[in-house]
Amino acid sequence: MGLLTNMFTNNRRKSRPMLKKSVLTPQPVFPSVQENIQFMQEALFHTDDLLRQTVSIPGHTSEFLFMYTMCDQSKIREEILKPILDNRDGDLEGILISMRANRYDDLEKVIDLLVKGYAVLFIEGMEECFVIEVKSSHVRSVTEPNNEKTVEGSHEGFVESIIINLQLVRKHIENRNLVVKRYKLGNETKSEAVIVYLQNLANPKLINEVDCRIQNIDADNISSAEIIEEYIEDKSFSPFPQLLHTERPDRVIGNLLEGRVVLLAEGSSTALIMPVTFFAFYQSPDDYSFRSLQGSFLRFIRLFSFVISIGLPAYYIAVVSFHYEVIPQDLLLPIKRSVEHIPYPPILEALFLELTIELLREAGIRLPGPVGQTIGIVGGLVIGDAVVKAGMVSNAMIIVVALTAIASFVVPSHEMSASVRMLRFPVMVAASLFGFFGIVYSVIIILIHLCILESFGTPYFAPVAPLRLKDWKDTIIRFPQWMMKQRSNDPAPQKLDLQRSSGEERQGNE
Amino acid sequence: MRLGIILFAACFIAMLLSGCWDQQLLKDDRIVYIVGFDLGSDGKLQTTTAILDVSGSQKGMKPFSEIHTVSGYTSRHNREIMDLEVPGRVSASKVLVILFGEALARKHIYPVLDVFYRDPRSALNAKVAVIEGTTRDAITMKLTGTKLISEHYNKLIKSAEKATNVPNVNIQFICSPLLDQGDDFAVPYIKIAKTPSINGIALFNGDKMTGTLSREESMLYLLMADKLSKTASFTFEVNKEGKQNPEKYISIDVQSIKRKLKVNVQGNRKIQVPLDLNLKVNAIEYPKNHLTKQILDRLNKKLSKELTRKAQVVTQKMQKANHDGFGIGRRIMAYYPNTWKNLNWKEDYRKVEFVPKVTVEIVTHGIMN
Structure with a gap:
């Protein structure tokens, strides 16, 4: 015990209490x-x-x-x-x-x-x-961000300079109502950050709240937008991201026009959008560049991918370890055959594969392009084939995990994809312990958390809870633009009405 | 502090591990695909099961059936005995087919089925059939193909259901007529010669098998019970003359049926059941050809007469077997409760007067004309 105590306490160091912000006394210029x-x-x-x-x-x-x-x-x-x-x-x-x-x-x-x-x-x-x-500046070109590629539509992306980023935004909203507010953040770094909003749309309370939270940051080092996020978000220990990151000006513009506030910081090409709901993470600029039906289809696939990536491995584990009665007769034989000689319980099998895929993903990011491919080959061959042949993992589990991995990368937002990948582990463990019952319980807990969560005073799970059917026009499905008569209510914009009758509706009347 | 950590860990582990108690891993269970019950020579219940055996690697290697026969007092008792023989835990939750030997079926089947209705994991969609002979022979039979024995019986019964040869029943469907006085069920009746084949249906009264119907009769029986499945085809001899043998026959396929069944109670005793069956059929084979208007009329009349006669035979056989497959008793219970109280249905069912009338109308006769 003595050793243990010593081990945990021998590196303690008392920090001097932080001084209050000292106002420097002005130093007049010397004559010489x-x-x-x-x-x-x-x-x-x-x-x-x-x-x-x-x-x-x-x-x-x-x-x-x-x-x-x-x-x-x-x-x-x-x-x-x-x-x-x-x-x-x-x-x-x-x-x-x-x-x-x-x-x-x-x-x-x-x-x-x-x-x-x-x-x-x-x-x-x-x-x-x-x-x-006489500042020297090195600005890279306004190229499409790598992690938010789209098929159609604008291919501009933010860069690390706040001025250029603001210009990209202003270029599209030539409106006197677009307001920029500047902040100097970080007692040591003094880095520049701005919030942008439309004065006639964004809710004054929201602006106030954002302003307040940014003013309250009292830290030495603020160097990027992502760090600011952690200071101003509602719940840091929630698995769900509460601010939307984007490097795309068109996404920022779309959100500004819905009455949201955008934060840009010098030195980072990421814009933070607030407040956002869960469904915002499943929207992509692609939805709007496609027509309504195709856009809705894409969006439906993405939401479906959320269900798959959280539930599928858990469902499979529950089925093969508790309720194999639900497997249809014709499917039972292949599944039974593939799990027959596996030495591990299904949960270990699944964890092993899931972790391997996470490893491959992480390794793939770090490796330079040409070498990255070898990782794919090694991963694909070794994991896909040899592991099954060696009898460590069943074929069915490979299918399930691969499907899950694909589904978790469908999410257009990188942070949401990461949190979904993380969330499925507790669900899997619950499924391995209690079967369907465990899945239901863990999903209920996730739903409760989603309902409780708020992002800058906006319910995170709107428009599902609290229910507002009008806002469903742009969540699970995407209605044609002319049918979206009102802005979505979650950022509580000052003006709700977006347009009068136009489009097909108008054509019919004439 | 230390105690706290230990307590917390204990609670946490206890909570997490409690789930494992109910675990039944698919890889550890031995799955029974087919089970047959016979009356043993010593009066005991004899159970024969085929257990799925998927030895070998994950691919290749065709699965085998591991067959066990044990005898004991009840089906649960037999399962316990079998567990001693079988490596791994026996699980009956994916049973496809439950077979009864005729000798057992003529005695009683409910006591055997009881365990299936009590176990929450039992497969309620298992098909039920009666074997002419013993189920042991039926299950240990060597098939010529590569199908598992259970799959063979399952598909055999399913295809017969599609052709309206046998009623679509499983152990869930037969549960209520099994216990109901005013309703009875019938299950496929399988003959085993060189290969198993459907040989009509076995009629039950309560939980006892009391008679059988041939394939053609059972089809008519199902039509009269208003249970047309996908297809139902008959072949009749309609022409006495004809150059060749096939020319004497016509094959019809029933397209749609309209059944009117009434229960008339006259006085307090006399029960009359008029049964109007209107069949719209498709002539699928008529080698003699030339289906003109006159010939069609003649055929319609002839077929109606023929089928009416056969329907009478069916109802007679049903009454002889005391098999109330149309649920006449139910109707009397519902509409004439006073009459029902005075009836002894076991006796009085035989006195019911069935008046079947079948009308056949050939509505289509192929793509040529």
Whole structure:
């Protein structure tokens, strides 16, 4: 016991209590350049990527500082050196205007800007310093995101720059009601995040709630949208994701137009959509680019895949270990034959295969493309054939698990797919212990949880519970656009009506 | 703290393991596909079962039937004895066919079936049939094909059901007529010569077999009971003359039937049952050809007369066997309860006067004309 206690306690370390956010006292600019530079170097702890360069502005001793790792050399030439060269005899004001320099008198603020990739120009004898933007930026092209490919429709995708992402959104909603709210998050990282919404649609309470939750984040490190998600979601320990991730502008636009709020963060190409319901994770932009019937069919298949991926292995386990009476006569012989000489109980068989598939999936992600294929071959051959031949796993179980694996990847949203894959394990265990009874119980628990769950005050399982039949027009089936007279009620938009009669309805009247 | 963890673990494990108690793994159970009951020579009940044996690898290797015969006092007792012989646990939850030897069926069948009605796992859709001879011979019989013996009987009975040769019964369907005074059931009657073949039906009174009907009669019996299945075809001799033998015959297939059955009680004793059967048939074979209007009329009349005569034979046989397959007793119970009280149905059923009348109408006669 002593050893155990020691083992668990020997690495404890008391953290100093976090200080309250300290407001830095402003540091006025020193009159001498040398002093200023000295101060800045001290403040940045003589980091080696901080460079100083003297420039000769006629009549002034001046020097500027920049962090070369953050700055674009050609921009420095263009924005700082060129105006000075061009205005050899001009006055200082003219030079500064053509530099597009901003004046600052507080050195503390300037430090933050310096770190972001601005250059600071100090001029001897001046009470102010001048900050010029020379940030270097590397933006990849607006290509279709890999994990949300569609067949038809827009092929744009978000990138890691918030400005470009916002532009992609604004381009499609040219509306004065589109509002962007900026936040600086993270006491250390100070990363930028914005929420976007339509002022005349999104519910003010919702905006308030989102705003409040974001303001409440008091953490040192906020570096991406996914991290913000964990701070603002309702229940972190729920298996179901409560915010929809997407890298597709069209999906964001569609949701904005339903009165939802979208969060974008600098440095991540993922937009978070809130509030969302369970069914939002089963919608894909493809549904809308296909016609209504085809779209409904696709959506039906996806929801069916949810049932399969949660229930099928559990059902099979329950059947072969408790209720084999339900197997039809003609099917009994093949199944009996395949399970006859398996040494393990069905649950172990299933866990073994499921875990193998998860392993293969995880290994496939990490491996580079050409090697990834070998994993597929090895997995397919070894798992599919040799394991059966060796008599460790039955044929029927392979079919069941393979079907389940396929079904779990049908979900358009990656997080939902992961949570569904995780959820089936408890159901399987329950089925192996109590048969159908166990399945029913675990499914009831899942349903109860779905009904309780909320996402920013919106019931997660709407429109099924609470029931609103009008909203079913865009959940399990997708009605033609002209029939969706109202927006879905789950984000409680300010305007419910979406359109008056048009389309086929109108044509009939004329 | 430590105690708490142990208690929690104990509760958790107890909760989880409790389910395993009811587990019955498919891989461990031995599945009985067919079971036959006979009256043993010493008065005991003799049970013969064929158990599915899927030895060998997962593919290839055709399954075998492992056959066991034991005798004991009751069917449950026999199963217990059999469990001692069979490696693995015997499970009767997927029984396809339950066969009765004629000797046993003529005595009683309910005591044998009782266990099937009590066990929640028993296969209520198992087919029931009576074997002319012993079921032991029927089950141990070597078949020429590769089918399992159980599958053979199951498919034999099922195809006969489709052709309206035998009634569609299983142990669930026969349960209520088995115990009902005013209703009786009939099951397929199988003859085993070189191969098993359907040889009409066995008529029951209560839980005793009391008579049989031939294949043609049983078909008519089923039509009269308004139980037309997919097809029902008869072949009759209609022409005395004809160049060749086939030309004397006509084959008809019943397309639809309309049955009117009334129970008239006159006085308090005399029960008359007019039974109007209207058959719309398809002439599926008439080698003589030339089905003109006149010939059709003549054939209609002839067939009606023939079938009416046969229907009378059927009702006579039913009454002789005391078999109330049309549920006349039920109707009397429902509509004439006072009469029913005064009746001794076992005796009085024979006095019921059946007046069957069959009308045949050839409505179609093939694609040519």
